[in-house]
Amino acid sequence: MKYFGTVKSFDTDKGHGEIKPETGGNDIRFETSAILWDKSIAPTVGQRLSYDVGHASDRQPCAVNLQTI
Template structure:
């Protein structure tokens, strides 16, 4: 699966989640703090540019994983 580029819409470090808006349009992707930590990213902030993959969880919902910060 090809990675998707997008922009962090918001990320709440207290609640441990946020959303990323994909550059190619479509619905925003949920991102959980555990995916950020597993990716080795120090933190996500509004308007950060990222590359990521989408994973479908056991509940059928999609979320962003394998995040990389873009310059």
């Protein structure tokens, strides 16, 4: 199921950030590896994305399959 949200933060040095879901609720983390476009183009704060929800190695939810809209 696709979800939509906006980039709340992204740390280019650490390679991870957070998305604020459009449906509300807790922010969801993502890593550079989840980006499906050219990884040399970093996501920007306020950018609208679609994503799926997966689980990180610590079993916490995370955004995967990030795409620009």
